[in-house]
Every structure is written in C-alpha cells, then in structure tokens.
Amino acid sequence: MSKDTVLIVGGGPAGLSAAAGVAAAGKKAVLVEKEDRLGGAPILSGYAKLVPSGEWAKDAIGRMVDGVESSSNVTVHKSNKVTKLDGDAGNFTATLSNGETVNAGSVVLATGFTHFDSINKPEWGFGTFPDVITTTQLEQMVGSGKIACPSDGRVPERVAILLCVGSRDRQIGREWCSKVCCTVSANLAMEVREMSPETQVFIYYMDIRTFGLYEDKYYWKSQEEFKVKYVKARIAEVTAASDGRLLVKGEDTLVKRPIVIPFDMVVHAVGMDPNEDNPEISNTFGVGLEKHGYIERAEHYTNTAGTTRKGVYSCGSAYGPESIDDSISQGSAAALRVLADMAG
Amino acid sequence: MAIHEKSLIDVDRLLTHDNLVIDGVDVSGHWNTMITPRTLTDYDDSFEAKIQKIAGAENVHRCWQCGSCTNSCTMYAQNVNFNPRYWIYATRLGLKEEIIKDKDIIWQCVSCNKCTNICPKDVKPEGVMKALSHWLEEEGHTEETHSTTFDYEFWDQIAKRGRIEDSAVLKNFFAKTGQALAQDWLVEMVKRMMKHLPMTHLIHSALHAVFPPKTKSWGKTGDVLKAYVKEQKEAAHG
Known part of the structure; x- marks a missing residue:
C-alpha cells in the first residue's frame, strides 16, 4: 500500500538517517540517490575525520550506509533521479529516471548542498596556482596520510587557511554563514599540525564561529595545544612569489597594516551553496525555495521538517548550511513526521 | 610641507633629505620626503x-x-x-x-x-x-637595568664564595651604576652607628670587609652553578 511507503531523495547523512528511522519502525522506504553510491558529501568528497566524533567518515557514514543497504525495508535506487512527482499527500506517484514508478504516501527531500566552487573567487588563486586548494582537497590529503604541496610534493613550511570562501560575501551573492567551516578548519589545522609538526598553520578570519561545544574542543584546542595561529584579516588576493611560493595579501586588521606574507600552501575553507540542482528539484517536487536558494522551510514550530507542499518534507543541508550531526537528527525528525502521516 | 598628512604617518617611516638626487635628477625641496612602506612582508616563526x-x-x-x-x-x-x-x-x-x-x-x-x-x-x-x-x-635593545646589575653583583659573589658580603655588594653596585657611595640613607646609618657603637656588629663588619665570608667546602660548587646557568641561558635564548 503506497501510503505505508516513503520516498526519500538523497542518500547523505540526512537521507540515510530518515530511511533508517522509517525502516526501524517497520515501514517501507524507497531511497533515490543520483550518484552511484550512498553516503553523500562525506563519502563522495572523501572527508577525513568527522567533527565532533573524530571518527573517519568512511567508518561513521559507512555504518549508516551498511544499515540502510542491509535493511529489508529500504529499497535503494542509485544513479537515479526523480523526474516527475504526481498526486497529493498520502498518494504520490514518482517517476524515476530509469523509468520505474514509485508510489509513496510522503516524500522526504534530503537533497543536501553543493560545495562552493572556488573558481568564483579568482583573486584567491584557486585554479591558477596548484598549491591553492580547498578544504575538501585538504580532507582528502589528510585521508591519504601525507601533507604535501601539490605542485612539487614538498612538505609545506607554512599553510594558510582562508575562512569564509563563498560565505558571508555579498559580492558573489552568498549572504549566509556556512556554519561548519570555522570548526572544520580548526579540526583540519590540528590534523595538519599532528601529521606534519614542522608545518606552521595560520587561519585568516573575519570572525571565528566555532559554535556551542566546539569552542574549546576545536578553537581553543587548536590554538592552545596545536599552536595554530589566528590572524584577523580578510585576504585581498593570492599571487605567486618569484621563488614559487604564494603571497597572501591583505590587511591585518589588528596591526592595521597591509600584509604580503609568503606561504607554501593556501587552503580555501569553502562554504555550502544551495544544491546546484535546487531549481530543478523545486520544479519537480513543487516546493518553494527560500531567498538564498535552499528549500523553503515551513512554519517550524508545529510543522517541523515541512516544506511549502503538504506531504513533502525536508531535512539537513537542503534547508541551509548544516552540520553532519544535526542533519542526522533532522533526518530522524522527518522520519517521525512521515510515520505520523502513515499512522493518521 | 609636501605631505599634509604627515601627522598620520609613523614618524619613524618618514625619511627626509636636505638634498636628494634620484637618477641624476635633483629633487630637493618639496620632494625631499620619502615614506618607507608599512607592509608586513614576513612572520618570524620562531x-x-x-x-x-x-x-x-x-x-x-x-x-x-x-x-x-x-x-x-x-x-x-x-x-x-x-x-x-x-x-x-x-x-x-x-x-x-x-x-x-x-x-x-x-x-x-x-x-x-x-x-x-x-x-x-x-x-x-x-x-x-x-x-x-x-x-x-x-638582546641589548634596552640598557641593563639597575636591578639586573644588582642581581649580577649578588650572583658573582655567590659563585665565588657561596655567600655575599653586604658592604661589597653595595659598594660594587653603586660603582657599576655610577652612583655615589655616600647616599643619604647610608650616611645616616653610619652616623647612628657611630652614636650607638654596636661593637660586636662593627667588629664583624670589619672582619668581613677584610676576610670576605665563605661557605665551608664551597670548592668547585660555584663553577658547577655557573656552567648550569650558562647552559640554561643558551637553551632559552639559543
């Protein structure tokens, strides 16, 4: 019976959590994932150790994937998209790109986000200089076990992490804080210092937003135990020095003087953009997008995990920048809404 | 004045020349002021x-x-x-x-x-x-303070004999810091001593002035201490 089935779109932490929740309650879930594997950004982008558990992404998210894939209550369609959604709450019919149709009583959009593409900030050298990388690439470097400059493989003496790349920037229409990058950067800085003690790490910031319990666990710890240096400066540009190193230019707000400091590697702490497919998702599922381009959240107090369409729910970073842990919690919240609909 | 905003510039970055010739062109006069850049170009990681x-x-x-x-x-x-x-x-x-x-x-x-x-x-x-x-x-950026001079005088005597001789510490400290030995308070103290004549104390002082007090079996202790202090300083300052 279609009413006892939920269609979950997206196999990242939020979608996996929603599927696990529905399955645990003995109901059916159909999980559609556009990529050829489950796990979402932490797996697809090769994250290293997660905040705040410190567990490797492939282990932690891997457990979620195994749980869902081994559940008899969950049907998984990988390398598929939903191309059409007909019907109403309680009786939806979705058409997948492989031509199959799925009948479901409700839909959960766990469609996530897209990493900001640093090419859109050309003045910071990404795409121009091989030693300018993003936090996702640094995650992969940590995962590979060796910190080295991509240009020639040398161990960097000095690494600069630039915060707010693709966040809090009206110039490029990103008027939001991506929420996790400060903490992720502090975490990565500690990883770098641990793996390569001779490497000095400098974090260039406007504000440090290691919210909640991440304050001492990441910000303070990186500074106090790992000697990471925090410099208050918004970088103007990254250029090349004649010796092949990178020059980070800007104004040190606290010294009130211009800086041109040599670095071996520059890391962009890239923000979270709305999923690049959101216009298409909005059309297909008939849900509204809020002004930044994320899925519009319904009135939250009594319509938790709701969207602008009845019977269609959402969770995680589809709503806006979100941490992995909170995405997982929101997936459970969406599952509860879906289960309540099935019961009613 | 060529630069109206001179007051906004750190004084030590202003370079003025009475006569300035650049590439054979005499730019004395209005163009005699140069400003050194204020850009920070490196960090000293150590x-x-x-x-x-x-x-x-x-x-x-x-x-x-x-x-x-x-x-x-x-x-x-x-x-x-x-x-x-x-x-x-x-x-x-x-x-x-x-x-x-x-x-x-x-x-x-x-x-x-x-x-x-x-x-x-x-x-x-x-x-x-x-x-x-x-x-x-x-590092020699500021002159040795009197307190450091005093410490060294004190410490030198300890290293030599394991004990200090107060009057020698005072005398040497005043000499090294270019101060008169006849300080008001010292003159007053001597005056009163003459008045009350604490004989035992005076005899002790006189003896100590001639034969400085020394810790028994001090031997090479001073050399060992000196070597240790030197080692510690080198470790701290490279």
Missing part, C-alpha cells in the same frame, strides 16, 4: 617560542585578541601606546620590530595584574610584559 621560554610568557599562544588586558590596564589609562594586546599579537606572529619599536614603554608595566585577573584565556599578560622586557634587555 619568535613566539623564544619568548615562551622566558618565565611568565608560557601562555602567550592562547591569546585570541579580545583586548581585555588593554582595557583593564593601569598603564594604558595613562598612555594609549601602552597596549598589551598588541604586543601579544606581535609576539605571536613574530613581528619583532613592532616590539623593539616600543622598547621604551613596555617595561613601564606596574604589575598590578588586572590583565591577568581578567584574561578569559589565562594568557597572563603581565608575565608576557615582563618576559618582553627581559628579552629586550638581554
């Missing part, structure tokens, strides 16, 4: 670690620049150039020149410790001020 080895500055790396120290500072209330927050930042990034620039005011810290009591990260800024003063002195 400086913070060096300062941290000096007692009191161990926690300097914890600073997150909230400015509580400067806000609470007794000296800052007198002189806005006395800015502990700024010197801590300069220490962290290794902006040594910035510290040296303020060598004549850093030592003015009165150790009221309001900064240390208010600091949310337990940086102990008062200790950092003391450490910076020591560093400036040891």
